[in-house]
Amino acid sequence: MPRRVAYAAGVFAAIVLIWPAFGQQDYVTRFDAYAGYALLDAPSIGLLQNGVAAQAGFRPNTWLSVGLDYTYAQGDLTITPGLLTKALQQRLAGGLAQLAAAGQLPPGYQLRVPAFSRTQTATAGAELVFRHFAHETLFLRPVFAGAIYETANLRPRDAIAAAIVTQIAHSGTASDVTWFIGAGGGIDILFGHHFALRNQVDVVWNHLFSDLLANGRWEIRYSVGPAFNFGKNIKQ
Numbered sequence: 001m002p003r004r005v006a007y008a009a010g011v012f013a014a015i016v017l018i019w020p021a022f023g024q025q026d027y028v029t030r031f032d033a034y035a036g037y038a039l040l041d042a043p044s045i046g047l048l049q050n051g052v053a054a055q056a057g058f059r060p061n062t063w064l065s066v067g068l069d070y071t072y073a074q075g076d077l078t079i080t081p082g083l084l085t086k087a088l089q090q091r092l093a094g095g096l097a098q099l100a101a102a103g104q105l106p107p108g109y110q111l112r113v114p115a116f117s118r119t120q121t122a123t124a125g126a127e128l129v130f131r132h133f134a135h136e137t138l139f140l141r142p143v144f145a146g147a148i149y150e151t152a153n154l155r156p157r158d159a160i161a162a163a164i165v166t167q168i169a170h171s172g173t174a175s176d177v178t179w180f181i182g183a184g185g186g187i188d189i190l191f192g193h194h195f196a197l198r199n200q201v202d203v204v205w206n207h208l209f210s211d212l213l214a215n216g217r218w219e220i221r222y223s224v225g226p227a228f229n230f231g232k233n234i235k236q
Helices: 003-018 086-101 159-167
Strands: 028-043 049-063 063-077 112-132 138-152 173-192 193-204 217-233
Touching: 028 063, 049 112, 049 217, 063 138, 086 159, 112 159, 159 193, 173 217
Parallel strands: none
Antiparallel strands: 028 049, 028 217, 049 063, 063 112, 112 138, 138 173, 173 193, 193 217
16 A cells, blocks of 8 residues: 555544544435545556546435546556566567667666556445444445546657557557446545545456556555535435
């Protein structure tokens, strides 16, 4: 887990422990909306992205919420041969061996291609909500699915890497869209009936760029920001 996520989780755990929060909530609105900072972390490929998250929800009752969420984030990563499919690794190894035999490969050369990635996710699903505390609302997403779209701009730094990139992605840009599945949850710290500070963490799995990357990846989605509750009180 990234240091920033661990730090934020620790801060909010401390808030939950020290907040005098006993007693049922007596006011629950029908709708909520949220927007805030988002962090997407895919440690298996070394990709850490910063961006924004937004949600809109509808509450059929006090213990269930359904809605939509969207995230946009961007960040840098470095692509190495070990991340690629076996077929691509064999192609690269053969090409580099030919260059070495012709004396055109610098001693100790290692192929590394920096890239700039933009990722968007969209999810529709349900949350189970726990309202036992007066000033905190806990929620759980047991399982959900969504769509993820990612664009990677490859930025080779030498002529050999540039030649290889043109074979993999002619324009230097690769994009893909696929589904993902995950689970997560979070906490709303309530400041009155209509405003809260939301913290949430999801763990999701996807296999973007399956024609290029050998493995799927686990990804952490973390976000924090203000949430607004509105509509009639459904706990009357």
